[in-house]
Amino acid sequence: MTLSRIYLEKKSKLKSVERELESVLSVANPLLSEASLDLLKAGGKRIRPLLTLLCAEYGDPERKAVKDSAVMLELIHMASLVHDDVVDDSDLRRGKPTVKAQWNNRVAMFTGDFIFAKAIELISDVDNLEVHRSISRVIRDLSLGEIDQIKELYHWKQNLRTYLRRIKRKTALLMALSCQLGALSSGCSSEIGLKLYYFGYYLGMSYQITDDILDFIGTKKQLGKPAGGDLRNGNITLPTYFAMNRYGLRKSIRKVLENKNPSHEQWDAVIHSIRASGAIRDSEQLSNAYLQKGIDLLEQLPQVKVTHALRVIADYIGTRNY
């Protein structure tokens, strides 16, 4: 089984999720409708709905709550993208103008808040308090993670734990929730739900570390921006953290981070030294360790077709290069 085979097998269900997304975002106000639907049409991997649909295979995947959960998760992700573009001052996303670039920051606030409220309204029909407590905790932690990221910008003294907590909140929790909701909304036991939650969590940690590595080693064409963009914006990710623990590098990285207006050449030199330091290899090792923990958990789940599909997704995350 391959990743494209998994997408193919879930094609009709993913299409149904897409139709539902289009339906809930088609509202009377033309501006809100256009802003939301443009974002939807820009596409994306839809990894979160896919995980939900797959994990629902452990129970009854035909339940309405399964689709509602998948739609809700993608709506939350979309809402956070609209607001992230204001935070990052980004004018392009997936090659298309962002809501804030096409209209302005205020419209981006209205659109994000609207989509987020839509997601919550949709899930409020689910009659399961455990589900609501889980979703609302993750959403709260997501926003706390984003605030932490701003707080820790340019803080070269931060430790590994700080970084891991940040990526947990930023990425891993939503992946964990995607898997857990698939299980709970399809009627699985809390025990299976919890195992899938941790599978998604480890997958998410590995996914974000890989993203942070790719930011250093990707080409400008692959990334759509110069390499090392995170560090240039003051965001200290795992490769930088590992590089700073190497003799001689800490001082030069710190010097650039503390410089109020470093030149492009200074940034390029620091990014090059991080790449050459072995920090990328160390980061990959940690990413793989998380992935392995997720794979180990799969062995505790029923050995059915979907378990194999989840393994394929884990392998893809471990080898992806864009």
Place this chain on the structure above:
Amino acid sequence: MSLFKELDLVCHQLCLELKHEYVQTVLPKPDIDRDKMTIYYMLFRMNEPQQAAGSYTKSVMVAEIGLNTHETMTCEKRTNKELLKQRQLTVLSGDFYSALYYYTLARQSNIELVKWVAQAIQNFNEYKCALFFPPVHFGWQELIHEIKKIESALVGKIARQLGFTHVVPYISDFFLIKRLIAERDLRNEEKHTGYFSKMRLDDDDQLVEKLDWEIKSRTAQLSQALKRSEDQSELFLKLKDYINLQLPLTA
């Protein structure tokens, strides 16, 4: 315990809930609209014991504050790092408050209220878009009408859902008057929120005069409406007393 003492307690707990140490080093503390808090509390208190009414009031106030935080969003290009950080935290703290209402209500097992608030937030944002990007040019009264819908989007929805539709017109008028006063005061300080930026008026003085007239006329109308009403329900009488007490202060 008197209503105002109960409200002091709710307000204190709300401040604790909103507290985020880092955010408060960069952004001012969020404003708590005491009138809105009081009216929410009165609405919930009709059918709920003190503690539950206080908790629900806190949650919907957090949602209101989330929207108000995003209200302060600016649009001009910023390069100064500190100003940029303020903008970033305006987005993120608003998101945090929006997440918090769901989180607290889920812990109180009140998912029905979550749904009402989520629906009201959607309406609020639709009204806002309609105001800032109107399909046709708004006349003065149409603009006032749109602002009224925005100002009571959440509180009106909650009142209706709790079965108190009969008090919604008075609440809506009261919060409209409050907003008009705030707009007039901002104009006097040469600031603006953008609500009236699309009005084609010759100068700012004309706008202040128009706002003054609108505030006086609406205040008089609301006082008359409260006086003339034959509604003898407990909620109406409480609201009537409260609004009558606050109107001279606000106007």
